[in-house]
Amino acid sequence: MSSELLKVEKLFATVEGTQILNGLDLTVGEGETHVIMGPNGAGKSTLGNVIMGNPVYSVDSGHIYFDGQDITALKTDERARLGIFISFQSPQEVPGITLEQFMRASRSAVTGKPLKVFAFQKEMKGVMETLSMDHSYAGRDLNVGFSGGEKKKAEILQMLMMNPRLAILDETDSGLDVDAVKVVSEGIRQFKKEGNSLIIITHNARILEGLKVDYTHVLSKGRIIKSGDSSLVDEIERDGFKGIDGAEQE
Amino acid sequence: MEKDAKKCVRDVDHSLYDFRDEDNSSFKTSAGLTPEIVSQISDEKHDPEWMREFRQESLKIYNGMKMSDWGPPIDGLNMDDIVTYVRPDTEMKGKWSEVPDDIKNTFEKLGIPEAERKSLAGVGAQYDSEVVYHNVREEVAAQGVVYTDMESAINGEYADMVKEHFMKLVPPTDHKFAALHGAVWSGGSFVYVPPGVKVDIPLQSYFRLNAAGAGQFEHTLIIVDKGAYLHFIEGCSAPKYSVANLHAGCVELFVAEGAWLRYSTIENWSKNMYNLNTKRSLIEKDGTMEWVSGSFGSHTSYLYPMTILKGDHSRMEYTGITFAGRDQQLDTGAKVAHVGKNTSSHIVAKSISKSGGECVFRSSVTVGKAASGTKSAVTCDSLMLDSESRSDTIPAMDIRNDSADIGHEARIGRISDDAVFYLMSRGISEEDARAMIVSGFAEPVAKELPLEYAVEMNNLIKLEMDNG
Ligand SMILES: Nc1ncnc2c1ncn2[C@@H]1O[C@H](COP(=O)(O)OP(=O)(O)OP(=O)(O)O)[C@@H](O)[C@H]1O
Ligand SMILES: [Mg+2]
Numbered sequence: 024m025s026s027e028l029l030k031v032e033k034l035f036a037t038v039e040g041t042q043i044l045n046g047l048d049l050t051v052g053e054g055e056t057h058v059i060m061g062p063n064g065a066g067k068s069t070l071g072n073v074i075m076g077n078p079v080y081s082v083d084s085g086h087i088y089f090d091g092q093d094i095t096a097l098k099t100d101e102r103a104r105l106g107i108f109i110s111f112q113s114p115q116e117v118p119g120i121t122l123e124q125f126m127r128a129s130r131s132a133v134t135g136k137p138l139k140v141f142a143f144q145k146e147m148k149g150v151m152e153t154l155s156m157d158h159s160y161a162g163r164d165l166n167v168g169f170s171g172g173e174k175k176k177a178e179i180l181q182m183l184m185m186n187p188r189l190a191i192l193d194e195t196d197s198g199l200d201v202d203a204v205k206v207v208s209e210g211i212r213q214f215k216k217e218g219n220s221l222i223i224i225t226h227n228a229r230i231l232e233g234l235k236v237d238y239t240h241v242l243s244k245g246r247i248i249k250s251g252d253s254s255l256v257d258e259i260e261r262d263g264f265k266g267i268d269g270a271e272q273e
Numbered sequence: 274m275e276k277d278a279k280k281c282v283r284d285v286d287h288s289l290y291d292f293r294d295e296d297n298s299s300f301k302t303s304a305g306l307t308p309e310i311v312s313q314i315s316d317e318k319h320d321p322e323w324m325r326e327f328r329q330e331s332l333k334i335y336n337g338m339k340m341s342d343w344g345p346p347i348d349g350l351n352m353d354d355i356v357t358y359v360r361p362d363t364e365m366k367g368k369w370s371e372v373p374d375d376i377k378n379t380f381e382k383l384g385i386p387e388a389e390r391k392s393l394a395g396v397g398a399q400y401d402s403e404v405v406y407h408n409v410r411e412e413v414a415a416q417g418v419v420y421t422d423m424e425s426a427i428n429g430e431y432a433d434m435v436k437e438h439f440m441k442l443v444p445p446t447d448h449k450f451a452a453l454h455g456a457v458w459s460g461g462s463f464v465y466v467p468p469g470v471k472v473d474i475p476l477q478s479y480f481r482l483n484a485a486g487a488g489q490f491e492h493t494l495i496i497v498d499k500g501a502y503l504h505f506i507e508g509c510s511a512p513k514y515s516v517a518n519l520h521a522g523c524v525e526l527f528v529a530e531g532a533w534l535r536y537s538t539i540e541n542w543s544k545n546m547y548n549l550n551t552k553r554s555l556i557e558k559d560g561t562m563e564w565v566s567g568s569f570g571s572h573t574s575y576l577y578p579m580t581i582l583k584g585d586h587s588r589m590e591y592t593g594i595t596f597a598g599r600d601q602q603l604d605t606g607a608k609v610a611h612v613g614k615n616t617s618s619h620i621v622a623k624s625i626s627k628s629g630g631e632c633v634f635r636s637s638v639t640v641g642k643a644a645s646g647t648k649s650a651v652t653c654d655s656l657m658l659d660s661e662s663r664s665d666t667i668p669a670m671d672i673r674n675d676s677a678d679i680g681h682e683a684r685i686g687r688i689s690d691d692a693v694f695y696l697m698s699r700g701i702s703e704e705d706a707r708a709m710i711v712s713g714f715a716e717p718v719a720k721e722l723p724l725e726y727a728v729e730m731n732n733l734i735k736l737e738m739d740n741g
Contacts, residue, residue, distance in 0.1 A: 075694075075698050077694050078690070078694070079690070079691075079694070098697070098703070099694060099697040099698055100697040100698075100700050100701055100702050100703065100706075103697065103698055103699055103700035103701075104700045108698070108699075109698055111695070111698075114695065115689070115691050115692045115694075115695040117692050117695070117696070117709075117710060117713055118713050118714070118716070119710075119712065119713025119714055119715065119716030119717070120709055120710075120712070120713040120716070125696070125699070125709075126699075128699075128701055128705070128709065129696075129699035129700045129701055132699070132700040132701045132702070132705070133699075133700040164713075181699065185699065185700075
């Protein structure tokens with residue numbers, strides 16, 4: 024097994040007084056791709072947010088380790104600078120700051136170095152082409168007025184520009200049309216080539232096409248109740264969560 | 274639309290804004306602004322006869338007028354010092370060592386060179402920008418544009434034009450500080466753009482204000498003749514520190530048929546200043562007036578640029594932002610009078626309040642009986658950065674023509690935690706994330722400014738955000 028990059032240990036987390044994560048364990052090795060599936064409301068997005076350190080959620084017990092370091096108490100930006108990224112299920116709209124300005128700010132925040140603007144723009148244009156995104160989007164206000172699918176593409180653009188060591192993709196495929204799923208999958212494959220790790224939260228196998236999945240987990244009621252290889256995805260696609268022991272019933 | 278407007282009108286806490294009448298008496302007796310002092314100003318300025326009389330007449334009006342009884346309190350203003358402010362033989366310049374540290378720091382953070390700092394603070398002598406000013410003047414003079422200081426203008430080639438327009442839009446009877454201005458005004462700019470001339474470079478009074486003799490009562494008179502085009506920029510973002518803490522300037526803008534004028538201001542008076550400025554413009558047929566306004570400084574501001582859309586098809590746009598921090602009460606807004614037919618106005622105001630600062634946005638839209646086909650839209654967005662800060666919107670409307678299409682919208686909000694988290698998830702620190710969101714909020718104003726001013730405005734926002 025490859026070396027541990029992320030380790031979530033007996034994690035309990037609440038939001039507004041309600042317990043969502045119930046002693047969740049998850050280990051992701053360097054270069055691995057993990058798929059997390061599970062019923063609506065199971066706590067998948069919560070897990071992503073807690074790994075990223077969203078202060079809305081409070082961790083009551085348990086630990087999160089990244090590359091051997093306990094990051095449970097770190098602030099969100101510190102985690103990002105260590106190389107954790109999340110593509111949000113519903114990305115925020117921020118008026119008055121363009122997508123490009125934002126990516127430049129985050130690039131220099133993460134690298135801690137002044138940005139080489141020309142090289143950055145060239146790189147950005149290349150990635151936007153891969154994602155079939157019109158260049159004009161770089162000059163538009165961050166996610167403002169973007170369609171659902173465009174927002175998701177913009178998240179993947181950011182991921183590729185930041186090249187984090189671990190990316191959590193929270194339902195990146197939902198809202199994407201058939202062609203968009205293809206280009207986004209291509210982007211994800213590129214990202215993987217760099218030896219990075221992935222956690223893909225999805226309800227749909229489409230986005231996993233052409234991607235080597237190492238592990239599949241079923242998250243239910245705030246815990247991982249079953250883990251397996253990529254065949255588990257097909258199983259769930261076919262039978263849903265009903266057959267899985269301990270899963271909540273629809 | 275009317276209904277919408279009403280929804281947004283919040284009750285003003287009058288106890289907070291009421292003036293204390295008893296102060297008036299002490300004010301009158303101790304003001305001590307005498308005809309002799311005013312006459313001394315006339316001597317100093319080499320006033321022509323009509324101006325001598327104008328000043329004396331204004332003084333009478335000033336002495337007979339009551340303080341207005343609305344708006345934020347100004348009883349902290351020491352009117353006893355008025356004489357000191359205006360007396361020509363008063364040494365207005367302070368000492369560099371007396372300039373408050375926060376201002377010195379601001380200069381530093383804004384990257385203003387050492388040589389300019391003293392001058393900006395009003396304690397230094399003239400400096401290199403005077404040269405720049407002269408160069409600009411020569412460049413536009415080649416196009417027939419007159420750009421000079423008011424004192425020269427009043428005695429120069431365009432004396433008649435000045436006389437014809439001076440304080441015609443803002444008469445001394447307008448309010449007490451307009452009267453004071455009429456009596457003691459000093460410094461400022463005169464610009465005349467002949468018919469059809471398009472001035473490509475923005476004229477910046479920044480250079481003038483730094484020159485010697487610029488005070489707190491400057492008068493700006495701009496006449497843009499038929500079909501001409503001008504962008505004028507007033508002020509700069511460095512705080513203008515002064516021993517005197519009253520600013521009662523006056524700006525009069527005349528936009529002739531088919532002409533276009535943009536008047537941009539970034540104002541950052543030092544935090545001891547009472548900024549009681551009056552700005553007004555008159556727009557003829559097919560003329561366009563655009564205001565871009567950023568208010569950051571002063572302790573208390575009353576600032577409502579007014580536009581009179583006199584000619585048919587004339588139009589105005591106002592884009593403004595006000596940022597009030599600790600101990601600041603900034604009462605700003607815009608007024609428009611629709612007089613001609615098919616005129617339009619578009620007012621977009623933003624306000625940010627922080628650390629107990631108070632922003633009040635006042636708008637006034639009047640539509641005359643004959644002003645058919647009027648279109649007017651007013652929007653005000655307020656951002657409150659904490660719960661001690663205050664923000665109010667006070668729209669006034671007087672609509673006398675049924676065909677008018679009037680809109681008013683006001684929103685008050687806070688920085689969204691989700692947005693902060695989003696930016697932070699990309700490695701940006703919390704502080705920077707907040708500053709970015711606030712800058713983004715101000716962006717619609719920044720993008721109307723020339724780049725160097727937009728950059729300075731963003732620096733200012735960052736500074737204000739840092740001053741926790
Ligand atoms: N900020 C919040 N405030 C209140 N409740 C929340 C919040 N975030 C999550 N929850 C609740 O926590 C539970 C888990 O939500 P979560 O978004 O993690 O589910 P999910 O597994 O991602 O579901 P889906 O598949 O629908 O995206 C839900 O019941 C949800 O309502
Ligand atoms: Mg979810």
